[in-house]
Amino acid sequence: MSAEQHITLECLRYHPEQDDAPRWQSYEVPYTPDMSLLQGLQYIKDHLDGTLTFRWSCRMAICGSCGAMVNGVPSLSCQTFLRELAPGPVRIEPLAHFPIQRDLAIDQGDFLKKLESVKPWIIPAEPRALTDGANRQTPQQIDDYYQYAECINCLLCYAACPQYGLNGKFTGPAALALLHRYNADSRDAGTSERMEVINAEDGVWGCTLVGYCSEVCPKGVDPARAINQNKINSTRDYFLRFLAPRR
Amino acid sequence: MVMPRTYIRPMGSWWRRLPFYRRYMVREATCIAVIAYALVLLTGLWRLTQGQEAFDAWRAALATPPALLAHVVLLAAFVFHAWTWFEVMPKTLPIVRMGGKRVADATIVRSGVAAASVASVLLLALAYGGWA
Numbered sequence: 495m496s497a498e499q500h501i502t503l504e505c506l507r508y509h510p511e512q513d514d515a516p517r518w519q520s521y522e523v524p525y526t527p528d529m530s531l532l533q534g535l536q537y538i539k540d541h542l543d544g545t546l547t548f549r550w551s552c553r554m555a556i557c558g559s560c561g562a563m564v565n566g567v568p569s570l571s572c573q574t575f576l577r578e579l580a581p582g583p584v585r586i587e588p589l590a591h592f593p594i595q596r597d598l599a600i601d602q603g604d605f606l607k608k609l610e611s612v613k614p615w616i617i618p619a620e621p622r623a624l625t626d627g628a629n630r631q632t633p634q635q636i637d638d639y640y641q642y643a644e645c646i647n648c649l650l651c652y653a654a655c656p657q658y659g660l661n662g663k664f665t666g667p668a669a670l671a672l673l674h675r676y677n678a679d680s681r682d683a684g685t686s687e688r689m690e691v692i693n694a695e696d697g698v699w700g701c702t703l704v705g706y707c708s709e710v711c712p713k714g715v716d717p718a719r720a721i722n723q724n725k726i727n728s729t730r731d732y733f734l735r736f737l738a739p740r741r
Numbered sequence: 742m743v744m745p746r747t748y749i750r751p752m753g754s755w756w757r758r759l760p761f762y763r764r765y766m767v768r769e770a771t772c773i774a775v776i777a778y779a780l781v782l783l784t785g786l787w788r789l790t791q792g793q794e795a796f797d798a799w800r801a802a803l804a805t806p807p808a809l810l811a812h813v814v815l816l817a818a819f820v821f822h823a824w825t826w827f828e829v830m831p832k833t834l835p836i837v838r839m840g841g842k843r844v845a846d847a848t849i850v851r852s853g854v855a856a857a858s859v860a861s862v863l864l865l866a867l868a869y870g871g872w873a
Contacts, residue, residue: 508748510745510746510747510748511745513748515748516748516750566758566759567759590750591750591752593747593748593749594747594748594749594750595745595747596745601744601747634838634841637836637843638836656752656755656756656762659752659755660752660755702769703829703832703833704761704762704765705765705829705832706759706761706762706765708832709761716832718829718832719831719832722829722832722833723832723833723834723835725833726833726835
């Protein structure tokens with residue numbers, strides 16, 4: 495065993511009952527090469543300062559709870575290793591563009607409303623009974639949407655999107671990627687119900703293809719692709735209404 | 742339930758925060774070079790309507806050192822603009838499949854750049870060949 499190594503973690507702190515604005519607080523954390531940033535934060539909570547608040551659950555990039563800005567880059571803290579950041583100091587902030595609730599915890603309420611607005615579930619053309627059996631798809635039909643189904647709602651893409659930061663009404667990357675996930679699914683017939691969200695000024699047209707959402711996505715979802723494909727769909731929908739007026 | 746007071750961080754100078762954002766801003770700013778050169782060409786068209794003398798004067802103005810320098814700067818901006826345009830092109834296309842397989846993004850980018858390069862060379866050949 496080598497001598498114990500230390501890293502400096504600077505956390506943005508905000509306790510609404512006492513702070514008017516966030517402040518930085520620095521911690522010296524001992525680490526081993528296999529420790530994630532999340533484990534570093536847990537070390538602080540367990541041994542140095544029990545008042546530090548942050549969200550986490552699975553520790554393996556599945557639950558999407560532990561997102562934070564690490565030196566300004568949206569990252570999952572369970573997937574970020576202290577050895578890569580040593581000796582620091584490392585600046586850890588709550589995910590950008592969201593209101594800070596407490597320390598590293600943000601208020602996700604806005605995203606949850608937007609997620610609901612895209613009807614992220616399969617809307618079948620005809621109701622199906624269990625006795626109808628499996629709703630089968632070809633590998634290519636699965637390939638049409640599968641990457642978008644990988645989203646874990648971690649919100650790194652929203653923290654990467656300056657358009658969302660500048661205009662909070664923008665539906666944003668993850669919600670639009672999930673919208674596309676269902677529209678692109680051969681079992682789904684709900685596209686017309688979702689077009690209003692796509693076509694809205696704060697729908698796909700709120701995106702200027704900065705593209706950083708796709709860079710930071712830990713699951714390879716590529717929200718920028720989902721959004722920009724739907725600019726074509728939105729344009730087609732706009733012009734087709736003149737040829738075939740809607741009911 | 743009373744929600745706790747949240748803190749919203751300012752967005753000032755957001756584009757300076759990361760190199761990725763700076764590159765994005767440069768990419769978007771190069772559209773000014775595109776507009777500028779469109780205006781140069783439109784001016785040429787307008788001068789052409791005023792007759793041979795006016796058109797020759799416009800061409801002579803383009804051959805002065807400041808105009809040549811401007812051309813070098815605009816060309817660099819154009820190349821960057823074109824490159825970044827093709828770079829994001831795969832994200833704007835529906836899935837492209839050939840023989841049942843997805844065409845890789847890099848292939849789409851390279852095809853776009855190749856098409857633009859060939860078109861530019863053909864146009865140059867046509868222009869210089871036609872003038873001779």
